[in-house]
Amino acid sequence: MTKKFVIGHKNPDTDSVVSAIVFSKYLKNGSIPAIAGELNRETRFVLDFLKGKKPKILKKAPVNSQFYLVDHGGLEQSIPGINSEDILGVVDHHQMFGLTTVEPLFYRTEVLGSTSTLLAKMFKEKGWKIDKKSAGLLLSGIISDTLNFTSKTTTTEDKKIAKELVIISGINIKELAQKMFDAKSDISGMSIREIVLSDYKEYKHLGKKIGIGVFETVSTTPFKGKDEKILKILGDIKKESKADFVFFGLIDILKKETFFYLLSDKEDGICKKAFGVSGKDVIVLKGITSRKKQLVPYIFKSI
Amino acid sequence: MTKKFVIGHKNPDTDSVVSAIVFSKYLKNGSIPAIAGELNRETRFVLDFLKGKKPKILKKAPVNSQFYLVDHGGLEQSIPGINSEDILGVVDHHQMFGLTTVEPLFYRTEVLGSTSTLLAKMFKEKGWKIDKKSAGLLLSGIISDTLNFTSKTTTTEDKKIAKELVIISGINIKELAQKMFDAKSDISGMSIREIVLSDYKEYKHLGKKIGIGVFETVSTTPFKGKDEKILKILGDIKKESKADFVFFGLIDILKKETFFYLLSDKEDGICKKAFGVSGKDVIVLKGITSRKKQLVPYIFKSI
Structure with missing residues (x-):
């Protein structure tokens, strides 16, 4: 039987990991969140802090699998073995990487600071509530990708959505950002x-x-x-x-x-x-x- | 000064023309609807019937212009002179045609019977009302591209959105479809x-x-x-x-x-x-x- 996965890019960052988890919930079709490699320290901290489950690591595409790509829109940055006909959908905030498909698919990218922002928007558009844990995960994705709203990629929409996610999750954003950056900056034991x-x-x-x-x-x-x-x-x-x-x-x-x-x-x-x-x-x-x-x-x- | 255009594919069909008109309204940024060639008979009938203004014809990209593409997502089917860096956004329902850009942009395509359906959805997501004329135009786009809901590309979402557009526009869908098909089938004087x-x-x-x-x-x-x-x-x-x-x-x-x-x-x-x-x-x-x-x-x- 064909399995459906939601997966981010190689060398996963926090935005790509939380997006895979939350988009799989959005889809409501049994899609399994996955990651294209080991978690970095920041993401490990985030999943520990929010009691999020670590997604399954896929180093290459299993036989009979289809994919939703998050936080990347081309095959260059995907795990080996994904072909364009295996792609069911894309949610991203990067430039276009020349994806060619034979059949129409769901593809959505916007000029936003993070894929997490877009996913939060998509829930809102449907009129669906975001659960507390997902709100925390998406908030972490936004903080990570916008460097706590200091990066040039930050938009007013990121800030607006983040405020709403703060209310749902009850998280102190300053504290979370500080802890994420400390975890990110921790190079002890790293070559x-x-x-x-x-x-x-x-x-x-x-x-x-x-x-x-x-x-x-x-x-x-x-x-x-x-x-x-x-x-x-x-x-x-x-x-x-x-x-x-x-x-x-x-x-x-x-x-x-x-x-x-x-x-x-x-x-x-x-x-x-x-x-x-x-x-x-x-x-x-x-x-x-x-x-x-x-x-x-x-x-x-x-x- | 840079002018912004919203334009469909070469050999424009009804869906591509009405999408250009309605997306320019959605954008609210002074974008000008345009068409990549002469109207076909069906579209001419639709614009006459709904008192829609015929968009400006662009046979090639003017100097200092930027584009929103509707009903196509690649440059193959665009007018000459559009480069990927001139593209501000895409709304479509076709397969991916290998578009490559240097910077992120707004790109949205879904598996739907028409671009008109997606545009109606986008208005709804924003909580914006669709005006009566735009509703009629989008309805025509859906009827045209789905062959009045008989084509294999028709989805349940097309039917649902069309029902809502019927209510807003007050149009008798059966009558409109019949007239559109008659106009489309009229080959008098055509080589x-x-x-x-x-x-x-x-x-x-x-x-x-x-x-x-x-x-x-x-x-x-x-x-x-x-x-x-x-x-x-x-x-x-x-x-x-x-x-x-x-x-x-x-x-x-x-x-x-x-x-x-x-x-x-x-x-x-x-x-x-x-x-x-x-x-x-x-x-x-x-x-x-x-x-x-x-x-x-x-x-x-x-x-």
């Missing part, structure tokens, strides 16, 4: 490679393969003196993944700036074109905290 | 070429260019003895458009069957694979009335 790959996405643009990893933190102190190591790891990743360009951005959430690591002259050239800033090894991009809105579009235009 | 091209769409699939024209009618009598002429015209279109395959389907709405014209052995081969039916020049496909649901997917799978 540099784990950090660089913890939120790494691969894109294809104009025939080029581009890898962009980011790590969001409330303190960059633990990274002092680690530049050389980070660049070495980036070089390894570039070789292994046969990427044309790889970048890593260490995002300081509080100072609102990004330490941007440039592996070689090739990456530096792109960076110069994209941001008008050039340098060796690592540069600081002031005011830049969003991969989606402030990094990807400019890097794409500079390829 | 065979005009008929074949009146609802012709081009697709790209697996590197092949496929043209599929359909003509819906309540009576195929005027086409008796015209097979040779139709095939000659199809041959001309294939040459001019450098298509790999071209098909023309004369759809008998009442008998629910399609006379399917096969230009050469190449088209016949596809048809045999797609429908298990083979023949010379023209064959009858029983029960087939929908290009989107019953022709395109099967033809794509047989390429």
Whole structure:
């Protein structure tokens, strides 16, 4: 029998995980929430805190399975084995990744700070109540993706929906955000490679393969003196993944700036074109905290 | 100054025209409804009947313009000169055509009989009233695309929304459908070429260019003895458009069957694979009335 899964992108972040859980409830058709890899520390904290069940990990698509994709709309960032004819629906807030299908499907993406915001909207549109736990999960997704409403991707709709979710969930948003950021910033026991790959996405643009990893933190102190190591790891990743360009951005959430690591002259050239800033090894991009809105579009235009 | 347009696909049909008009009202941002070519007879009748204003014709994208696409979601079927970065939003009910964008946008498609149905839904979700004229226009879009609820693409949601639009518009649906079909079937003064091209769409699939024209009618009598002429015209279109395959389907709405014209052995081969039916020049496909649901997917799978 065909099983239906709701799943987010590879290297799952909080928004993609909570979206999978809540969209499966919305669908009311027995769809099973799943995740495309291990939870990061922030998401682990969120599920512990809200007593949410950890979804099943799927490393590849099982035989006879169909999928609802959340928080991504193309196959590049999906687990291996999903074909476009296996996709039943998409709920997302990213750009379009060239998905082609033979038959019509449900596809919805909007310019919002998180997929969680869109899901909350969809419940409202149906006139359905959001249960307390789901409200907490969606609120966490919004806080995570908008960096507690400080990211450039934040919209007035995100803020409005979050206020409503606060009322339903009874959560103290300041406290939750603080705890999430602490969990996110906790790198104890993590290798540099784990950090660089913890939120790494691969894109294809104009025939080029581009890898962009980011790590969001409330303190960059633990990274002092680690530049050389980070660049070495980036070089390894570039070789292994046969990427044309790889970048890593260490995002300081509080100072609102990004330490941007440039592996070689090739990456530096792109960076110069994209941001008008050039340098060796690592540069600081002031005011830049969003991969989606402030990094990807400019890097794409500079390829 | 940048102008914003709402526009449907080339060879506009009723659903694409009324969707452009009503979505521009929904947006409330000064967007101008436009059409990608001359109105067909059915749509002309609808606009006359409902005292709707004929939208501006755009044969190509003006300088400094941005677009909301309705009833199509890719650039293949858009007017020339629209680039993906000029697209502000999409409302559709077709398959995904591989749209790629650099930035997030509003994109919404659902498995419904018409784009008009989705637009009516969007008004309801916002809690906004649909005005009487818009209700009539959307009702016409639904009737047109679902062949008055007889096409395989018809969903229970189309029927439900149509009932609500009947109440708002005060329209007698049976009478409107009859008049629309009569207008649609009126071929007086039309050349065979005009008929074949009146609802012709081009697709790209697996590197092949496929043209599929359909003509819906309540009576195929005027086409008796015209097979040779139709095939000659199809041959001309294939040459001019450098298509790999071209098909023309004369759809008998009442008998629910399609006379399917096969230009050469190449088209016949596809048809045999797609429908298990083979023949010379023209064959009858029983029960087939929908290009989107019953022709395109099967033809794509047989390429």
